[in-house]
Amino acid sequence: MxxxxxxxxxxxxxxxxxxxxxxxxxxxxxxxxxxxxxxxxxxxxxxxxxxxxxxxxxxxxxxxxxxxxxxxxxxxxxxxxxxxxxxxxxxxxxxxxxxxxxxxxxxxxxxxxxxxxxxxxxxxxxxxxxxxxxxxxxxxxxxxxxxxxxxxxxxxxxxxxxxxxxxxxxxxxxxxxxxxxxxxxxxxxxxxxxxxxxxxxxxxxxxxxxxWSDPLSGSRSSREPTGDRSPVQIGLDERGEDVMWDPFDATHTAVQGMTRSGKSIQEYTRLSGIAAREDVEVCGLDPTGVLLGPFVSAGNRRIGVPGNAGDSPIYRHFLDVLTGIVSEMDRRTLQLAADGKDKLDAGDFSSELPCLVTVLEEWPGISRAAVSEDAAENRKAAERVGPKIEAAVGRLVAEGAKSGIRVILLGQRLSSKALDTDSRSNFGVRHTLRVDNADAVSMLHDNGTEWAPIVAAFEPGQGLIERPGFGQRRYRADYTSYETYLERVKHRVAA
Structure with missing residues (x-):
């Protein structure tokens, strides 16, 4: 016809x-x-x-x-x-x-x-x-x-x-x-x-x-967290669709971006979005205390920051924190076997059994600094904390998803030294904000060579996201100021 x-x-x-x-x-x-x-x-x-x-x-x-x-x-x-x-x-x-x-x-x-x-x-x-x-x-x-x-x-x-x-x-x-x-x-x-x-x-x-117009051309303020079980809105993609992150999705997240690329602001939006939730607990390591320090003040356990180290060397303290998280993972794994289950589902999480969002801020720096501390302390091979920290993180990435552990690994550049091939395959969600190295893009994404010039020209807050069923898309992270982030985490309610 x-x-x-x-x-x-x-x-x-x-x-x-x-x-x-x-x-x-x-x-x-x-x-x-x-x-x-x-x-x-x-x-x-x-x-x-x-x-x-x-x-x-x-x-x-x-x-x-x-x-x-x-x-x-x-x-x-x-x-x-x-x-x-x-x-x-x-x-x-x-x-x-x-x-x-x-x-x-x-x-x-x-x-x-x-x-x-x-x-x-x-x-x-x-x-x-x-x-x-x-x-x-x-x-x-x-x-x-x-x-x-x-x-x-x-x-x-x-x-x-x-x-x-x-x-x-x-x-x-x-x-x-x-x-x-x-x-x-x-x-x-x-x-x-x-x-x-x-x-x-x-x-x-x-x-x-x-x-007809580019959704990434302007910055959007982050949504006020509600404390319910809904996913967190972290940005807007190039199709004009919201980019959501659900801590209950059984996958880990890798984020890379150079200084002033907007990586920290994105994580302020992500973490403040779950600050008021009782079924999610933020834990992890932060060498500066800027990102995770507010959660320490709000009463969260299992967080390694310089202020919590006391007289212990900082990376020895970090190892103790990771050891506690791994022990909790092992306890949950044993309980799953006893209950005849193969994983924790979204309905299993509660204030008594929260989903553990484990943030590793500037992971490549942690890995290098831990080795330097071992050398400075003249530790013997069996006492070195650097290899033990890497081994603990490797276990969390490989085994933690089924036990309610969600690793968010952050770095300026996630090279092969910072993240080996086996560990990389376990990160289902991958973010790359502005980086000026084509190899860095290829480390996390397919078609990295084609994306490299586009990624290098990203404005602060713009990034490339890849996740299962989503493909590869450009996006812009929603804006959350540090003051707003502190307020939301401190009061555990919307600012």
Whole structure:
């Protein structure tokens, strides 16, 4: 039915042009004045081209009335859908200039290289943009991925793209590099307003989602914690969707970001979101006491900070804290076996049996400093705390999820020395805020090489998140000031 309608529209369009040309020819034949004949032909050509913008205006008006979007959004949507073959070709998913030139010279041996070079752009672009080549024909001519369907709302536009015929796959069209090229072309065609573009592969199709404005362009204040069992809202992703973190999800979290990347502010939002909850307990290690110190003041146990070390060397104190957490994990594991269960579920957590969110602030620094303390104290091999701290953390990461232990490991750069391959595989949620090293991105994320230049340009608070069922997305963490963080943790209620 759709094909028949397209054929009918094409026939009607061609018939109108033919009738107009015939009538014009008849009139010209009856007119003796050459100047008037020329004028009539010029007017016919102008009218033919003027009908195309009018048809576009009608299409824009139809989209606007049907969806209720603003005029500029409807205009951009129609422009994108109409010029899709050109967009795809400009983004590198059609034939190359050399391929087109070679094919045209094979079809017409009388063309010279110079003639072909001079007319290729006009033939390929001019006729299509003027409307003299139908969109379906243009897609075949350009050999680009085909636009199968599209829809538009006040906030976004969705395009379903089928892979091209010249070896282009859906994964090729949806790669990070391709998306960036598509986004740049879209911006050039739609004017000054900004958009972001991400894709997902669905069988033979790639689905593009365009947002008319970038959700990451501004900072959003964090939500006041409620104390209920709902997940914590920690940010907004590039699709305009909230990024949530649920401490009951049986997975660990790794976060990396250089100084002033917004890593600490993100964790203020995360931890203050669970400060009022009785079924979650924050514990862990913090060499400065800035992040976890407020929880010590609020009465939390199992936290290692310099102020709690007393006369003991600080990293000996840290080992004692970790030993206590590991002992609790072992106790819970034994109880699971006795109860005939393989893990603790969300409904099992309570004030008597809280989920233990174990934060390891600046973990690479802890690991290095513990080794330095061993050397400074001249400890024997059996007494060294550095290897024991690493072993305890390794056990928590490998065994803790089923016992209600959730490790949040933080560092400026989580290299292979800071986090070995076996431990890395246990971190289901991975955040990377701004880092200037491509290897650091690759350590946590697939396609790290492609993401590296994007990550290096992140503003404070912007990051890349990866988690099961979520894929890889850019996001911006919600803002929580340190004063607000202190207040929320201190009073264990919303500020």
């Amino acid at each position: 759709i094909s028949l309608r397209r054929v009918a529209r094409w026939i009607a369009w061609a018939a109108r042009g033919l009738v107009a040309a015939v009538v014009t020819g008849i009139i010209v034949g009856l007119v003796d004045s050459s100047a008037l004949s020329l004028l009539l032909w010029v007017l016919w050509v102008i009218g033919a081209f003027a009908a195309l913008p009018m048809r576009t205006v009608v299409h824009i008006l139809y989209v606007k009335l049907l969806t209720g979007v603003p005029w500029h959004v409807a205009s951009a949507a129609v422009r994108i859908s109409t010029l899709w073959p050109y967009i795809a070709w400009r983004s590198g998913h059609g034939q190359s200039e050399d391929e087109v030139r070679r094919a045209r010279l094979e079809r017409n041996p009388n063309l010279t290289e110079d003639d072909d070079d001079a007319w290729t752009g006009l033939v390929r672009y001019g006729l299509f943009l003027a409307g003299l080549v139908r969109a379906e024909r243009a897609e075949r001519y350009f050999d680009t991925p085909r636009l199968v369907a599209w829809s538009v709302t006040t906030t976004s536009m969705t395009l379903r793209i089928r892979r091209g015929k010249a070896g282009t796959t859906a994964e090729d069209v949806g790669s990070v590099d391709s998306v960036q090229k598509f986004a740049q072309t879209f911006k050039e065609l739609t004017g000054a307003w900004s958009l972001i573009l991400r894709s997902e592969v669905d069988g033979p199709h790639t689905i593009f989602r365009l947002l």
